[in-house]
Amino acid sequence: MAGETVRSCLVCGATLAPAARGRRPRYCSRACQARAYRARLAERAGRREQALRQDTPAAGRAPIDAPGETGPQEAGTGREADGRDALSLDRIVRAALEIADREGLEALSMRRVAAALGAGTMSLYRHVSGKDDLVDLMAEAVLERAEVASSAAGPDGWRERLAAYARAMWALYRRHPWLLQVLSATRPRLVPRGMATTEWLLRAAEGLSHDPPTMVRAVVTVTGYVQGMAMFLVNDMDAERRTGIAKERWWELNRERWRALATSGPYPLLARIAAEDQEDVGLDEEFEFGLQRMLDGLALHLGTPPAERRP
Structure with a gap:
């Protein structure tokens, strides 16, 4: 559009092409966006460590697991009802953490994260380059909160x-x-x-x-x-x-078998432990x-x- 102010990438300074629609871009690539995200995490971690040394709360810290303020979304688009992009690295990382914490890292995929966010899989790649990069961001977020x-x-x-x-x-x-x-x-x-x-x-x-x-x-x-x-x-x-099956229940089901094995062979120390029957x-x-x-x-x-x- 004529007269529009030329904008530069906030990380590398490269000139940004005007957006066809929606909000104006702030970064020239996913790599720069990820670097900016990591820089924000590192800055918050630095403020937190400094606050701990001073024995005062870390001002301005906004952990990733804090609920975000997002408006109503159009189902399956990952966009706000008014057409703005509702996805962000914070939301993507938070959704990935919930999946990995609940089901393990093997259950994590870009498709699963997109489904949890009600977005298309390809829309995630505007924010993160792939699963390996996402796991890096997850580790960074978890360590920052620890x-x-x-x-x-x-x-x-x-x-x-x-x-x-x-x-x-x-x-x-x-x-x-x-x-x-x-x-x-x-x-x-x-x-x-x-x-x-x-x-x-x-x-x-x-x-x-x-x-x-x-x-x-x-x-x-x-x-x-x-x-x-x-x-x-x-x-x-x-x-x-x-x-x-929880560990306690597993031992209820298998304790007698373990005791029989421990006392039936050349295992004098195991037999002694079995006889004492000490609580775990x-x-x-x-x-x-x-x-x-x-x-x-x-x-x-x-x-x-x-x-x-x-x-």
């Missing part, structure tokens, strides 16, 4: 901080079991909040040692313990979802026991002169 770094203004000392991290991640895997498939120490998701979480963890380990390789090994040890225990938790949650304390208590023993081991190892340590 209370991993909440001890920045709380516990003092390396042990308390590492324990706070471990407990926070344990709780996170319970709320979002699919995350265990996504977070990896060997091939990490390259998202800002993931880097910020790792940096915080390294700062916590700095109280153990100022030697970077030792700090990294301590971090990998803690992360590996949490993920290993979380595998038990997530596998049990997955089994319950698939079968409809649950994974939370087992997790805490193992966490404290692991921290005891780090304290003992790093309290030993370097020349006397085992490799």
Whole structure:
């Protein structure tokens, strides 16, 4: 239209073509839109961490899981009744999180997310490039909301901080079991909040040692313990979802068979455990026991002169 102001992409500065209809574009591509979204998450995470250090609430923080303000939609279009695009990255990520939390990552697809939003599948690709990119955004959103770094203004000392991290991640895997498939120490998701979480963890380990390789090994040890225990938790949650049978009910159905096997062969220690018939304390208590023993081991190892340590 003659006289229309030339607009530029808010990320890269490229000139934007005028919109044929609807609201004016703000980004030149899905890649720039995704970068802007991640930048907003990182900015909120930075404000939140700063607020935690000051022991004040993070002003202006708007978590992804907060209900959005959207008007009535035309069924199956993902558009507002007045024709405006009702989809946004926030809504797409929120819908994807609901599916993955409820049914697992294997149930997540662009088609499923579009159906949950009442939109066409192809309309999602205006906001996100594909499932892998969407999973990155989901991980970023979950880590941004997590209370991993909440001890920045709380516990003092390396042990308390590492324990706070471990407990926070344990709780996170319970709320979002699919995350265990996504977070990896060997091939990490390259998202800002993931880097910020790792940096915080390294700062916590700095109280153990100022030697970077030792700090990294301590971090990998803690992360590996949490993920290993979380595998038990997530596998049990997955089994319950698939079968409809909770762990307690499974043991009611199989306890006598287990006891018969334990006492009928060359398994004297298992037979002793079966005879005592102790009540299951649950994974939370087992997790805490193992966490404290692991921290005891780090304290003992790093309290030993370097020349006397085992490799």
